[in-house]
Amino acid sequence: MGNKNVGIKDVALAAGVSVTTVSHVLNEVAYARVRPETKEKVRAAAEQLGYEPNRLAQALRTQRTGMLGLLSEDIATTPHAGRIILGADEAAKARGYNLMILNTSAAATLDSRQADVEALLERRVDGILYATMYHRNVDLPPNLGNVPSVLVDSVSTGGNITAVIPDEESGARTAVSALVEAGHTRIGFLNNTDDVPATHLRLQGFRNTLDEAGLDGGAAPVESASSEVQGGYEAARRILERGAGADVPTALFCYNDRMAMGAYRAAAELGLAIPADLSIVGFDDQQLIAANLYPALTTVALPHYEMGAWAVEQLIDAIEGKTDLALMAAAPTVMDCPLVRRHSVAPPRA
Amino acid sequence: MGNKNVGIKDVALAAGVSVTTVSHVLNEVAYARVRPETKEKVRAAAEQLGYEPNRLAQALRTQRTGMLGLLSEDIATTPHAGRIILGADEAAKARGYNLMILNTSAAATLDSRQADVEALLERRVDGILYATMYHRNVDLPPNLGNVPSVLVDSVSTGGNITAVIPDEESGARTAVSALVEAGHTRIGFLNNTDDVPATHLRLQGFRNTLDEAGLDGGAAPVESASSEVQGGYEAARRILERGAGADVPTALFCYNDRMAMGAYRAAAELGLAIPADLSIVGFDDQQLIAANLYPALTTVALPHYEMGAWAVEQLIDAIEGKTDLALMAAAPTVMDCPLVRRHSVAPPRA
DNA sequence: GGGCGTGGGAGACGGATGGGCAACAAAAAC
DNA sequence: GTTTTTGTTGCCCATCCGTCTCCCACGCCC
Structure with a gap:
């Protein structure tokens, strides 16, 4: 009533x-x-x-609001933020907390981000989640330290705050292994040009996996370009056209699904059928792309939902005194990136 | 400090x-x-x-929290929610308010949605935005009426709450006009099969525009299928293969960008080049798809950001006594859907 | 004595909590 | 078998959380 x-x-x-x-x-x-x-x-x-x-009155008296602040970069531009929010929201709801979400931008000044944290603090949130759009190092506003907080999908340049990130290297291994197991021996990598952890770690995972499979990781073809569809197209053209026919890769591991989408176009233009002539695996599992490409893209999923949920759990445990976040701050927690099998991988032609 | x-x-x-x-x-x-x-x-x-x-104490005393509740369906699964949130967040921030976001599901029971509203009410939000994932009629939890609220992207079945929705009919007209102006006379429509307002209104816009251009809207080819990539593919195949060669449409208006993506594949399989042999315009402006298709898709944008911002403005005006929401509740406010020109439209072959 | 310029006192707002205070019962004292 | 003593039970009074706001007080000048 x-x-x-x-x-x-x-x-x-x-x-x-x-x-x-x-x-x-x-x-x-x-x-x-x-x-x-x-x-x-x-x-x-x-x-x-x-x-x-009246939760306000309750909170005033108990010094507990039951609210968690979530500062998220670029909510709108990537579905990733959505998954993090969803994971966080459900975990929070399950434990009786609510989320207060503020949008910020990866390009925002430190001052503006500090103001956002300030707004959260004025509302006396019990803890703060700081979620970035993609895995990288960030400068955190110093006032973040005033309440328990955890970083999602990033590592602090200061390095003294609990963080959770995807296991890029193992994700890459998973992707490349799928290709190796399908029987491919000539595998190329379409990498990103940005200087972010993923760029280096996925490359490393790529090389290591090949080496361990007895293929020469160091010699495997790698082409870098911007991590967009167009970049993927260009890199794929380069990689598929270089060298003699016999050296051309029969499989491509792509830095992300957008680049994979570009690779699809390159393959089509070159008359290569996927997966019969060319197997492809992506990274990110962007629903809109991966599931809708034809054939649907086999890719590695980023555990955004899980990271959001994990972060909330830790935060609440810390707030309720069940955990000490400081103990986990030493090194970021890494979470697995599972393979999502669809239809872009097949054995190479005999 | x-x-x-x-x-x-x-x-x-x-x-x-x-x-x-x-x-x-x-x-x-x-x-x-x-x-x-x-x-x-x-x-x-x-x-x-x-x-x-301390905003809590302030709020307790003044009976104003400066918080707006945003109940949003399926935050994660569609980028649309993100745009609404962004528009709402920026408008709110500009006027000194903050957003408390709760995620719900289009499939959630009325009870569960009512519980979400309850949570917002306990926190004494000053107003509530209820945003749905796509334009349709919804049953609202009755306790929504306890504070000023506005509905975004939907119309209430009860019909007595202020709402803002996209102008589907005019959006369709915009899209079809672009095709007509490019010189097309044989235009087909790939429609959705769901019984939602957009299905009917876009069809209506399609027919009316053709009629007004002196083409026979009633006779224009329309194929319906599920509003996904696969559905678009199937509908496009049907529409492009029916009738004699001379009757085949030279342009397609698609219910949404995902269906347009399917149409791209159908065109490729039939050896039709876009836009030389076939012009296509979509609907929704889903960045990930529209901008990344090749050639990039000309489409009609849904004003999600604007609707979110508008809703917040109205809400705050009502809260601050500058407006009476009841006056606007009689009929939903409709917002324009602008055309986003990219590269999938060209004049038909001579 | 009224007006003006300055500033402070004392409740709210809605709920949480430690310390008491009655009432009654069981155990101990006579 | 009556009084005390010592506990329990069951419940409420008084305060406090941090801020706003109505209303009054004081000094001084016409």
Whole structure:
């Protein structure tokens, strides 16, 4: 029913007890001794009046808001932020917390980000999640340290805050292994040109996996370009056209799904059928692309949902004193990137 | 600097005045008369101590939280939600409000959505935005009416709440006009099979535009399928293969960008070059697809950002007493869908 | 004595909590 | 078998959280 303005004292009045008692029974205070019948009366009155506690007043008194601040970069431009938010929101909801989300930009000045943190702090959030759009190193506003906080998908340049990131190297290994296991021996890599951790770690995973498979990782073809569709197209053309026919790769590992999309076009132009003539595996599992390409793209998923959920769990544990975040701050927690098998990988032609 | 727990009374102490005075000067209360020098002292003390007001206490006292609740369906699965959130967030921030976002699902029960509204109400948000994933009719939780609220991208089945929706019909006209103006006379429509307003209104816009151009809208080819890539592919094959060669459309208007993506594949398989042999225009302007298809897709953009921003403006105006939402509740506000020209439209072959 | 310029006191707002205070019962003292 | 003593139970009073705001106080000048 509508409650509008029923307060604890209205309930007390209706139940014929004091507000103290109402508070005790509704919060199930352990040390409070209240006769069962009285409890029942109170509950009935509360129910009947449609009483809902005013969280503001509660928070003021208890110094706990039950709100978590989430500062997220570029919510709109990437679906990744959405997955993080979703994971965080569900985990928070499950433990009785709510999220207050502020959007910021990867390009925002430190000052503006500091102001955002300030806004969260004024609202007395119990903890803060700072989520970035992609895995990189960030400068954090210093006031972030005023409440428990954890970094999602990034590592702090300061390095003293708990963080969770995807395991780029192992993700790359997973992707390349899928190709190796399908029987490919000539595998190329379409890499990104940005200087972010993923660029280096995926390359490393690529090389190591080949080496361990007895293929020469150091000699495998790698072409770099911007991590967009156009870049993927260009890099794919270069890699597929270089060298003699016999040296051309029969499989491509792409830095991300957008580049893979470019590779699809390059393959089509060169008359190469996927996966019969060319196998491809991407990275990121961007639904809109990976599932909609034809044939659907086999790719490695970034654990955005899981990172968001994990971060919230840690945060709440810390807030409730079950964990000490400082202990985890030494090194970032890494999370696995699982392979999503679709239809872009097949054995090479005999 | 770090503030931790400096309150108004600390400032008062430091400035040698009463808390009343501090409150007066920091809030620039109009009727309060305070000597300029005193004001200065207070401001200096506040600054020096790094005082930030406790919004909880403020809110408790003033009955205004400065928070807007945003209930959004399926944040993660569509970038649309992201655009709405972004528009809402920026508009809110500009007017000193913050957003509290809760995720819900289009499939969620009325009860669960009601619980979400309840959570927002407990936190005493000043108003609520209810954003849906795509334009349709929704059943709203009844407790939504307890605070000012506006519906984004949907119309309430009850019909008595302010809403803002895209102008589907005019969007379709814009799209089809672009084709007509390029010189096409045989234009087909790949429609959706879902029974949502957009399905009917876009069809209507399609037919009307053709009629007004002297082409026979009623006779124009329309194929319906699921509004995904695969559906688009199938519908496009059907439409491009039916009838004799001379009757085949030279241009396709697609229900959305995903279907357009399917149409691209169909065209490729049939040896039709885009835009030379076949012009295509989509709907939605899903960045990931529209900008990345080759050639890039000309499409109609849904005003998600604008709707989010508009909704927040109305909400805040209502909260601050500048507007009466009830006056606007009679009919939904419709917003324009602008054409985004890229490279998939050209004149038909001579 | 009224007006003006300055500033402070004392409740709210809605709920949480530690310390008490009655009432009654069981145990101990006489 | 009556009193005390010592506990329990069951419940409420008084305060506090941090801020705003109505209303009053004081000094001084006409």
